[in-house]
Amino acid sequence: MRKNVIFIVGLLALFTMTIGFACADPSIPSPPETQGISISIVAQVNGGFSEKQETSWQTSTSPLGSGLTYPNPSFPMGGGYIGYWPGNIGLEELFGGNGNTSRGGVLYETVYSESTSATSGTIDYVKQFSADTGNKLQGTSNIEAQRVIVFTTDTSGRLVSSENLMLDSAGQFSLASEVFTCPFAPQVSEILPQFCNRVEMGSDLDISGGSVSTAASERFVSATGDYPVTSDYRIRLTGIGDQPAQGSVSAFMDVQAREGMVDILARIPFEDPDMGTLYVLNMGLASELQYEELTAVYGQITLFEKDMRFESGMIR
Amino acid sequence: MMGGIMNKNRRALAGIVLLFIIVCCAVGTAETYDFGGVTDNGEYSGTLAIDNNGNVAVTIASATGATANVQVGAQDSDDANGATAMQATTASGDMVFVGSGAANANGNTASTGALAYGNAEIETVLGAVAGGTGVAAGQDTSMNGQTAIAGSLGVSGAGDVASTDTHLSDAGSIDTIQGAATGEVDFMGINAAGAAAGQSSTISASNGGWASSTATGRGSTAMTQASTAGAGNINTLQVAAAGEVDLTGLAEVSVNGAVAGQSSDIQSDNGGFIFGSAATESYEAMTRAEYTGNGNIDTIQVAAAGDIDGTLCSNSFDVGGAIAGQYSDIQSKKRGKILSGAASESYEAMTQARYSGGGSIQTFQVAAAGEVDLTGLAEVSVNGAVAGHSSDIQGNNGGNAITAAETESYEARTRAQLDGSGNIDTIQIAAAGEVDGTLCSNSIDVGGAVAGQSSFIHSERRNGGYANSAAETESYEARTRAQLDGRGNIDTIQVAAAGEVDLTGLAEVSLDGAVAGQSVDVITSGGGDGNAISTAETENGYDYARVLTRFRNGGYIDDIIQVCAAGNGVITTPIDIEAEGAAAAQFIPSGSNRIISRAVHGIETARNSERTSPAFQYAVAGSFTDGVTIEGAAAGII
Numbered sequence: 001m002r003k004n005v006i007f008i009v010g011l012l013a014l015f016t017m018t019i020g021f022a023c024a025d026p027s028i029p030s031p032p033e034t035q036g037i038s039i040s041i042v043a044q045v046n047g048g049f050s051e052k053q054e055t056s057w058q059t060s061t062s063p064l065g066s067g068l069t070y071p072n073p074s075f076p077m078g079g080g081y082i083g084y085w086p087g088n089i090g091l092e093e094l095f096g097g098n099g100n101t102s103r104g105g106v107l108y109e110t111v112y113s114e115s116t117s118a119t120s121g122t123i124d125y126v127k128q129f130s131a132d133t134g135n136k137l138q139g140t141s142n143i144e145a146q147r148v149i150v151f152t153t154d155t156s157g158r159l160v161s162s163e164n165l166m167l168d169s170a171g172q173f174s175l176a177s178e179v180f181t182c183p184f185a186p187q188v189s190e191i192l193p194q195f196c197n198r199v200e201m202g203s204d205l206d207i208s209g210g211s212v213s214t215a216a217s218e219r220f221v222s223a224t225g226d227y228p229v230t231s232d233y234r235i236r237l238t239g240i241g242d243q244p245a246q247g248s249v250s251a252f253m254d255v256q257a258r259e260g261m262v263d264i265l266a267r268i269p270f271e272d273p274d275m276g277t278l279y280v281l282n283m284g285l286a287s288e289l290q291y292e293e294l295t296a297v298y299g300q301i302t303l304f305e306k307d308m309r310f311e312s313g314m315i316r
Numbered sequence: 317m318m319g320g321i322m323n324k325n326r327r328a329l330a331g332i333v334l335l336f337i338i339v340c341c342a343v344g345t346a347e348t349y350d351f352g353g354v355t356d357n358g359e360y361s362g363t364l365a366i367d368n369n370g371n372v373a374v375t376i377a378s379a380t381g382a383t384a385n386v387q388v389g390a391q392d393s394d395d396a397n398g399a400t401a402m403q404a405t406t407a408s409g410d411m412v413f414v415g416s417g418a419a420n421a422n423g424n425t426a427s428t429g430a431l432a433y434g435n436a437e438i439e440t441v442l443g444a445v446a447g448g449t450g451v452a453a454g455q456d457t458s459m460n461g462q463t464a465i466a467g468s469l470g471v472s473g474a475g476d477v478a479s480t481d482t483h484l485s486d487a488g489s490i491d492t493i494q495g496a497a498t499g500e501v502d503f504m505g506i507n508a509a510g511a512a513a514g515q516s517s518t519i520s521a522s523n524g525g526w527a528s529s530t531a532t533g534r535g536s537t538a539m540t541q542a543s544t545a546g547a548g549n550i551n552t553l554q555v556a557a558a559g560e561v562d563l564t565g566l567a568e569v570s571v572n573g574a575v576a577g578q579s580s581d582i583q584s585d586n587g588g589f590i591f592g593s594a595a596t597e598s599y600e601a602m603t604r605a606e607y608t609g610n611g612n613i614d615t616i617q618v619a620a621a622g623d624i625d626g627t628l629c630s631n632s633f634d635v636g637g638a639i640a641g642q643y644s645d646i647q648s649k650k651r652g653k654i655l656s657g658a659a660s661e662s663y664e665a666m667t668q669a670r671y672s673g674g675g676s677i678q679t680f681q682v683a684a685a686g687e688v689d690l691t692g693l694a695e696v697s698v699n700g701a702v703a704g705h706s707s708d709i710q711g712n713n714g715g716n717a718i719t720a721a722e723t724e725s726y727e728a729r730t731r732a733q734l735d736g737s738g739n740i741d742t743i744q745i746a747a748a749g750e751v752d753g754t755l756c757s758n759s760i761d762v763g764g765a766v767a768g769q770s771s772f773i774h775s776e777r778r779n780g781g782y783a784n785s786a787a788e789t790e791s792y793e794a795r796t797r798a799q800l801d802g803r804g805n806i807d808t809i810q811v812a813a814a815g816e817v818d819l820t821g822l823a824e825v826s827l828d829g830a831v832a833g834q835s836v837d838v839i840t841s842g843g844g845d846g847n848a849i850s851t852a853e854t855e856n857g858y859d860y861a862r863v864l865t866r867f868r869n870g871g872y873i874d875d876i877i878q879v880c881a882a883g884n885g886v887i888t889t890p891i892d893i894e895a896e897g898a899a900a901a902q903f904i905p906s907g908s909n910r911i912i913s914r915a916v917h918g919i920e921t922a923r924n925s926e927r928t929s930p931a932f933q934y935a936v937a938g939s940f941t942d943g944v945t946i947e948g949a950a951a952g953i954i
Binding site for chain 1: 347349350351354355356357359360362364366370372375376378379380410411412413415418419425426427428432433465467468469471479480481496680684763
């Protein structure tokens with residue numbers, strides 16, 4: 001049996017992953033007013049425990065509920081071709097309504113949820129949660145949740161917990177120089193294509209004893225696109241002392257990443273800066289990535305550890 | 317005359333203009349689309365043509381504001397020659413933009429646009445074409461508004477850029493025919509493999525505007541600009557091209573580099589400025605005409621850089637470097653200034669004509685740097701820099717004409733000055749470097765700097781005027797001068813040179829040092845003084861020689877020749893003077909003016925003063941040969 005456990009741990013270690021996708025995820029700049037939420041929970045209980053949390057957040061460069069606008073000024077030219085004329089003050093004024101801006105419209109949605117309950121046992125529960133809607137540099141997070149739970153029981157008590165982290169993003173094309181401060185980024189791709197990405201990660205566990213820790217974090221609000229959008233989830237379940245954990249645990253990651261392409265048929269600069277530069281564009285879907293992955297173990301569990309990372313951006 | 321040229325060019329232009337005839341195209345299958353619509357802020361209309369060879373052409377018209385109106389008289393996209401899009405449009409509103417652009421698969425782009433705002437109106441015919449070997453865009457536009465801008469831009473895949481820019485900054489109107497092309501171009505008198513742009517524009521401004529054309533490529537840049545900072549009008553025909561260019565019209569020029577030119581007329585109450593330049597990495601040439609005060613400028617200017625061959629402002633030339641030339645006429649009641657210059661890393665030449673007060677300047681000017689063969693104002697071959705002008709200055713309050721050339725060690729300059737009412741009529745040339753040729757009737761072979769002038773000064777008041785020429789090295793200096801106090805005339809030819817000089821004309825001179833001389837046809841005055849003087853000296857004046865002819869309280873001097881030199885060499889006049897030091901001599905064929913010669917060698921002096929003619933008078937200081945070698949100072953008459 002011990003051999004089997006070791007085998008499973010080794011297998012899990014094999015599945016510990018950090019995946020990244022060459023998407024155009026440019027982040028989204030924060031609105032002028034930002035909010036911060038932080039929660040700290042410490043509970044030591046002999047009996048029952050329950051915790052439910054659901055956080056959802058939508059943020060967009062366009063009014064919520066409306067379509068994502070092309071960058072201003074853009075217009076259909078027939079045949080599926082798009083004219084995009086940044087810097088032209090006449091056309092910027094002409095097409096400047098309906099909330100469109102110099103960057104293509106971008107929408108980010110995220111959900112973090114946790115549901116935990118324990119009965120007929122001794123529970124040590126510690127949780128730190130924070131949400132910050134302001135711009136974040138790499139290494140910091142807009143959503144961050146960390147939990148440590150130790151559960152023991154002498155009877156038929158159970159600890160049941162599920163945790164989910166979802167990030168959904170979509171955006172129209174944008175001029176790279178409008179998105180990145182790095183002066184070399186436009187040399188890689190002058191125009192960022194449309195994109196549509198969705199990543200969901202989480203875990204479920206049902207144990208009669210054991211020690212579990214989880215860490216979830218996301219970063220997608222930034223003044224520039226110089227940093228990739230990230231979503232991280234990690235879970236570690238062990239036994240207590242010499243006793244393995246008993247029950248079942250699973251962790252999953254689902255990704256759908258759709259990347260557009262922008263074919264610049266013509267880039268025509270005009271002499272006066274107020275007349276801008278005309279781009280004649282042909283756009284479409286260039287890449288679609290589907291990823292579904294679930295790891296589940298049950299029985300006597302000495303160690304279950306899984307680390308998942310989603311990273312998306314032009315500069316990674 | 318220039319108005320005629322301009323009208324002729326405008327008509328020729330209108331014949332060419334809508335332009336699209338230019339490019340040899342690979343015919344492909346094209347898609348064409350019309351697009352347009354209404355937004356919350358205005359309306360727009362346009363066309364798109366795309367063929368399967370990678371050629372794209374677009375045109376658009378838009379207007380914003382409550383009174384926005386876009387009337388498209390004709391709109392067309394077709395695949396007859398690559399991708400073509402054009403339209404005839406009238407648009408009005410708060411902000412109006414019409415534009416057209418084209419691109420081909422070789423990376424060539426051409427665009428043209430007109431933008432006006434503040435109760436704006438634009439009436440235009442514009443279009444663009446893209447083909448296999450080039451692209452072109454152009455417009456024929458009338459526009460008005462608080463601010464109005466018209467521009468055309470051509471960019472080749474090889475990096476050549478040509479552009480035109482027409483601006484109105486504070487209410488008025490612009491009428492322009494303009495375009496830009498890249499690739500294989502035959503356009504507005506330009507045959508080029510590179511980029512070319514041109515415009516024929518009239519700006520009617522209540523407070524300033526400008527028109528400019530620029531071309532860069534193959535390591536060369538050329539630009540031309542006409543602007544007024546105050547109220548006024550600009551009427552201009554401009555071209556700029558980079559690459560391998562054959563230009564006809566403003567000038568006949570073949571260039572492997574860049575060339576820009578303009579025929580412009582500015583009328584303004586408070587401004588005026590016209591500028592042209594051409595440069596390579598090592599050479600630069602520029603022309604400039606300006607005034608402040610009411611009046612006008614009428615000019616033709618051309619600047620080119622690279623390997624240049626052609627005719628410009630009546631001067632034929634062959635240049636490896638940079639050259640600029642202008643024919644300009646400034647009429648103003650206060651101030652005026654016209655200059656041309658050329659420079660290389662080691663040599664510089666500059667010519668200038670200006671006055672303060674009411675009057676006018678009419679001038680031909682040329683400046684060049686590099687390896688230059690110039691025929692016209694002078695017949696010279698120069699490896700260095702050369703500048704010259706033929707100018708007529710008429711002023712109520714003075715005026716002057718200056719030409720100078722210099723190297724690190726040598727300098728030569730010439731100046732004609734009028735101190736009151738009257739006029740100066742002068743031809744001046746200055747060159748630095750290795751100079752060989754004929755200059756102001758003197759054949760020269762100079763390693764250093766040389767300047768010369770043929771000047772006539774007429775003074776109507778007692779202020780008078782003068783003409784002088786000077787040359788100097790670090791150790792030697794020579795000057796010659798014809799001066800008049802009061803009413804009268806000066807008519808003189810002068811030359812000054814420094815360095816290793818062989819001069820034939822005024823005298824036979826061969827020396828290492830500085831030499832100056834003049835042939836005075838006449839100095840005359842009704843009641844004032846007049847004189848002709850030439851001086852030469854070595855370092856700190858140790859050896860000094862001077863000859864002078866003068867009259868006082870009215871009189872005249874005619875047909876005298878003066879030469880002076882400092883250094884080590886030989887002057888061959890009626891006698892040979894071989895000297896190391898300073899020498900001066902003059903030949904007086906007639907008259908009874910006082911003639912004086914003076915020589916100084918250290919503390920030793922010699923002087924000769926006569927009233928006789930014909931006479932050859934001399935002064936020598938230093939070590940000289942007169943049958944035997946003599947050390948000292950001597951002055952005398954033969």
